Amino acid sequence: MVSRVIPVDSFDLVIFGGTGDLARRKILPGLFRRYCAGQVPPEAKIIGAARSEMSVEEFREMVRASIEEFGSTPHEPGQLSSFLERVHYEAVDATGDDGWEALKSHLRDDTIRAFYFSVGPSLFGAIAERLRDKGLADAESRIVVEKPFGHDLASAKSLNATLAQHFDETQIYRIDHYLGKETVQNLMAVRFGNMLFEPLWNSQYVDHIQITVAETVGVGGRGSYYDKSGAMRDMVQNHLMQLLCLIAMEPPAKFDPDAVRDEKLKVIRALDPVEPHHMVRGQYAAGGDEEGYRVHVENEKSRTESFVAMRVNISNWRWAGTPFYLRTGKRLRARTSEIAVVFKDAPHSIFGADAGRHRNVLSIRLQPNEGMTLDVTIKEPGPGGMRLVDVPLDMTFADALGPDTEAVPDAYERLIMDVIRGNQTLFMRGDEVEAAWAWTDPIIEGWEARGDVPKPYDPGGPGPEDSLMLLHRDGRRWREIKA
Incomplete structure (x- = not known):
């Protein structure tokens, strides 16, 4: 089964930070994949912009190497060369005046203009200001901004205010790649498109909900950034919060960007403060040949968490009494x-x-092997009495849709195409970001006020022992972390 490809209108896309890691790993290979699928119009233009002095030929060669290294798209002979003809480059000073007129010369009139800020948040305001002042952006242009959307509530408000000086909220696309995953969107389809689940989607029938985002890698080369952020700011405040909202929100009146985001905002505002005994912080220790967190971040006294587990309660009619357990590390x-x-x-x-004891569990896998399983209790085959077992009804997309990888596009591919379409459903709104920080800040401030030290945990396991006790005290167990 092959997904139906709907071409988008012609566009000019400028990628600030076009020589950076995100552009090379995700954005450029994703655009090439959409080009091969016939979704990107032949006349579309992709313009890289960065500080580095580089010729168009050198940039195209970098793009070619990135696609060959990070892309997995089977393509016809000549498709890559044809795609590269649509790729351009200009050296631009984000905080000065150099390069902006040359960049403007690449942009066409009467064509959708999108600007991807694949740079640090400190440059968002300078770029937004120059896009307006230099005449590159108009009322129909769109800007895409990557996380982090601030470091706390105050910085998030400041960032939103800066962007709002130059662009309307309808033009700002705050991207969270988790929301572009096929399974996340299928969650809405399963909930609101099937009579089977929605009547049961409440505290009367749901015992609890677990959300787990586990990684095998350490902080890697992000040590200096991560040690100022931690798992709470890096993962819980955005990725896990978005998943929680989609699971818990009320059915929107229609599948419309603001209708969906209004319901997500209501969930965040209904979150109770988290009590200290309902939270566990951890920090991975050394193990085997691997060094520990404090060595990786070059801070022997670091109190930053690489693991968070917490019990969250939502005070509304649908979920009162049903705990949500969040875990990431x-x-x-x-x-x-x-x-x-x-x-x-x-x-x-x-x-x-x-x-x-047998229970129905709906498991929604975002990675790896995106899909869903529903554990159903049946009789174990064979003689010897009524023996019950749980078996999964498997909805793994790779199996259900066939081996064609085109059936499940990468999250960045989908989100960039939504930017061109002008569809903000899968992007965060400014008030949503601020509400998430308003809930998160007191938790972090509480840790700092109490002088909490993260619990050490062995790499390659499920996390700190205290996180297991978090559920054991409630008579429950974490689901096993497995690939």
Whole structure:
């Protein structure tokens, strides 16, 4: 089964930070994949902009190397060369005047203009100001900004105010690649497109929900950034918060950007403050041939967490009494992202104690192997009485849709195409970002005020022992972290 490709209108896309890691690994290979799929119009232009002095030929060669290294797109002979003809480059001083007129000369009239800020947040304001002052952007232009969207509530408000000086909220696309994953969008389809689930999607039938984002890698070359951020700012405040909102939100009146984001905002505002005994922070220790977190960040006294687990409660009619357990960390057993909706036991078992305890669990896998499974209790085949087992109804996309990789586009591909379409459904709104920080800040301030020290944990495991106790105290267990 091959996904239906709907071409977008012609566009000019400028990538600030066009020689950076994100552009080389994700943005440029993703655009080439969309080009091969026939979604990018032949006349579209992709313009890299960065400080480096580089010829167009040198930049195109860099793009070619990036696609060959990070792209996995089968393509016809000549497609890559044809794509590269649409790629241009200009050296631009983001905080000065050099290069802007040359960049403007590449842009066409009566064509969608999009500007991707693949740079640090400190440059957002300077670039936004010059796009307006130099006449590169108009009322129909769009800007894409990468996280982090601030470091706390005050900085997020300042960043939003800076962007708002030059662009309307309808022109600002705050990108979170988790929302571009096929499974995340399928979560909405499963909930709101099937009568089977939505009537059960509440505290009457759901015992609890677990959201896990686990990584096997450490902080790597991001040590200096990460030690000022930590798992709470880097993952919980944005990625996990977005997943929580999509799981918990009320059905929007229609599948419309503001209608969806209004419901997500209501979830964030309904979150209770988190009590200290409902949180666990961890920091990976050395293990095997691998050095520990403090060595990686070159700070032997670091109190920054590389792991967070917490119990979260939502004070509204739908979820009162149903806990949400969030967990994320580095150097864990496997790389996986999963949402598990654990339904309550049947009110009465007719099969007796020997049948054991069985529960329906809807597991939504974001990575690896995007898909969903629903654990259903059935009779174990064979003679010998009524023995019950749980078996999964598997909805793995690779199996259901066939081996054609085009069926599941990369998250960045989908989101960039949504920018060109002008569809903000999968992008965060300014008030949503600020509400998330307003909930997160008191948690971080509490850690600092108490002088909390993260619990050390062995790499390659499930995290600190205290995180297991977080659920054990409630008579529950974390789902196993496995690939």
